[in-house]
Amino acid sequence: MEKNYKYKAFISYSRQDEKAARWLQRAVENYRLPRHLAASLRNQGRATALRPVFKDREDLHASSNLGDSLRRALAESEYLIVVCSPNAVASEWVNQEIAEFIRMRSLDRVLAVIVAGEPNAVEAGHRPDLECFPDPLKYELDADGSLTDNRREPLAPDLRDGGDGKRLVRLKLIASMLGVDLDQLVQREAQRRVQILGAVAIFALIIAGALLFMTLQTLRANQIAEARRNSAESLIEFMISDLRDQLEPVGRLAVLDSVGARALKYYEGLGSEHMNADSLGRRSRALLLLGEIQRGKGNLSGASAIFSQVAADTAALLAAEPGNTKRIFDHAQSTFWQGYIAWENLDFDNASTHLSAYRDLAQRLVDTEPDNVDWQLELHYAYSSMGALYYQQGEWDLAQKVFSESLNLIETILAAQPGNPEYMRIYAEEASWLASTYLASNQYSRSAEFNAREYDTYEQLLLMSPDDRTVESRRVTALEIRATLQLILGEVEQARRTLAEGEAQAASLAKLDPENADYWKSHVFMSARLALLHISTGSPGEAPAHLDKCRESGASLSSLNADSSRWLLSGYAQCRIAAVRYWLAKRDTRNAAAAIKALEAMHAELPAPMQSHRLYPDVTAEILIYQGDIANMEGDVSRAMTHWQSALAVLDTVSQLTHAQSHIRFDALVRLDDVSTAKQLGRQLMDQGYLHHQLTRSYATLPP
Template structure:
């Protein structure tokens, strides 16, 4: 879990929330409890990160995606209870969302006001069939704030309250003994120069602690406040100063607590810089975080938590290198992350989260290999990940989260096989992915995200079936996707993501009929209408821009097939207006094939108008697009169909025949007939 606890409270109780958050984040577990068994495994020295929401409930009353994600990633939910909390729709919604995840036993109530005997301080979701919950009562007439705080700590750690109180008493006694001894020693040394040096050193350490506490506040609470008002720019100089300051410190000279705090701060700075697109600054922060986490791990190599933290830093450095197109460096660091994950998993075979790090390690390297065109290596790594997930799903049949992650791997392998022209393998992976989604949907039929994933999976399956010549089965999948997409849009017409899925489903319905343009034309128009609306609502959404452009290209192809040159030109102009600027700015590879098909249309329109020079220019542009950025022998399979048509127009019979043979070897079935074999091939 990313967070030890999620604090849910009414904004009338914000002062209590701040007090409790500071206490929880500053609490040190008694040394004699550290490492002993707790509810969630060995008890750590610190509780870890907490999540305290500061947003207001939207007018629609739904939790935001950020809040739902934080709830899902929190081990427990601490509810600050009061009459204001009992009336808060926001608090009740958070409690219900947490309980719906099957973790009602992880809800801890912390009373700050009201009378619990008449349930005027508990949110409705915490009350089970009229029975008010047990709670830590911070009121003076209850437990008092300190005893209530310790009860909450006991609940978070999964230990007995009495045991915790006993350990706290022992720790307090030891502390008093240490203080007394230190006082005597100080009195004895006041007349020596050693005292001066000792005091000076303590002053320096105190100033360092104070400075880092201030930095911690600025990098934490203050950053959140500035983010909320849209002034994160004010934090830039603070982040830079913090990074520079930490870089001047030698990790070997710092104690464990300082190293841990600095590593967390630097990781946070790196993630912010990465979100801003400042990869160089993000890399500096992650490298400093790595230096500290590596130093901590070297001090205690048997500590799995420290190895885990070091592995996360290795991942972030590799990820940023990847974003900077330094693929060799990315591979080096992501390989380190994978190897650290293997060591971590071997430390504790019962820690499922650590086992899953191995799968993520294989996944990163697979995606990196694919981006470098190393499809065979990518497939081997992803199959290793799939083998892990299949075994976990077999042994943990009720773990729907793990089953969902396995579905992502299946879908990726299907797409990878399709890109290599292994259409039969792709169909098998997509079928298994759909069967897996059906299991997930039976477990949670109301999950709209699963319904959306199911639409995407049907479209992928329909596409590969169509290109295997299984048109009837392809139509079945595409129609199933359309039916489900229509149901989603009917449920919430304002959901732009669902509207885009409906438009893409309409596009594929038209695409299947592209060989019969009279049938394809109205479906293509319907797809364009839906995608236009979705694009208008989200003009900066690159995916919507891509599909809006694809629909316009399809309309131009259909109009050209119907010998309506005027309409084809209008649609082609629309496609250029949608995609050209994006391509010039970013060279988004998802636009490469649609732009090549658009150039084919441009050439055919110019040829029909008798302008052979313009036609040749357009077709040469199409060839350049399709052959760019990859060796000729490794041309991605998705480019082969338009490439064969382009080379046919250009009269390059030898090259056309070579690429056509690859399509035939894959048993590829085009939706529009390919041009006749060139004469040279016939001879």
């Protein structure tokens, strides 16, 4: 029988870390355990209570030594939570409390949380004063409680910026205190909200079915009851708007698909001859929902067909009522989605046509009702969409200008309603675009600035709504940009941690909603980059696990028929390149050649217009370089030189190389023994802030 403790935990902290300690106390005490998990623990005779948590030790302190009251509080606490920071290291109280608790209990009941500083600072090459782990955590104690020279390696969730994040820190602590698996706790917590919203969806569908049946019966009898139809259509409107807003954040495409299909079935049964303009508008919105779901599943061709059908309907409705803002808005939505699908497929001519029309419609809304905030937001979306088009075409200056204007607009709207979650999401998305654009144009400090703004905003949103899958997915995208920046700046270990965090989060999202193609794409990207990082830092043995994840996620994408050309050029190509690099590192030319063949086959399937895209030369040049490497390993130096020279020729077709493309060029020059040109290019890249570890390492090996 477990002992009953007065306190679930005692928080040990320095006075300077009071804010973090206060958050930890609330985070633990206010956590509500998922019902099924709580029942399971109770059936096993295990405790489920997480309160009270003792924090207010200042009321007990009367001297520089631990008093009886404080010792009693420690003895009556089941766990000790240590707030780790340089302040804690310097605090006599924190050190005494840790040592005293270990003497009373055991080290496995001590839970550490990093809030500042660096773990094992000296060993990691940092200043000693940055150490965050107090000595009683780092060194074993002897029988009388004195420190020994025997080291131990404390593990601690990371509450620092760029660390685990508040939600994961909270769950790690609770999992440890309850003795449950972290993944189990994460899944149970997610399932709790999904089940609630799923029940709402099912109930709505049942009620809708009953109402729709009554409506259809009335129609068959040729006695159309207008009030009943309005009631049914009001429920349909709820299903495709309010209910959708509740289900989308928890990532349930299957349920949303069912909602849209049920709504569409109603209108098919009703027949066009019985629909007025409002009914036709609602049918268009139901179709629009189905199109968005198909896009979310990666089925761009199916989504495109739906959006074209919707656009034809909304155009006819607008022609009949050109001054009706509702009709303008509906047609703007269908026009936007036509442009967005074209943009994803790198069909820039069609994208420009539709997105320009969308911008004009949004401007028409603002001109009609200038004070309407919704219309102002729509105009913001329209300009942001044009910025995305400029970005994809490599027009960095134009993209930065448009995104900056859009950001200023949303900042103004957000200032009038601070803390509005919708506006905060829009702000984060705009910051993300600016981070990507500055990154692509080699302005790394500006990119890092906007990436931090984006990530911090998502953290705030997740504090408001911890189970919002849409925000979690976008946070993973922010981690992709952060990891890329860290690699460019030579921050290898930071990049490794960021990629590992992103890989885990993307896997969790994909597990919750396996029909969401975006989740799988993020997982492929993170896994491929982790594999490449292990290979390039001399640890190829760590790569296969991530390559397997790449392949599995790629297979899941294939099962969804994800067909985005933009995706094939970037994310999935990274997975194939990682496989090539792995086999080359193992000097296995047969498997390396097979992996290159698969990559070439994927490229050959791309439509001809895609091959002129700015990303295409990167992959083409890398294929040629690796083909040269294989030939070189096989002793065919002449063939190797031909491939490497061909790689240079491909890059020569690019008018303005990015730093990443210049890095590929540097690699080709080194292989061709053009040392002088390679050194000049490498020095230029490093002087401009491009410090990727592969470049700097290769540059250092060049002869003087």
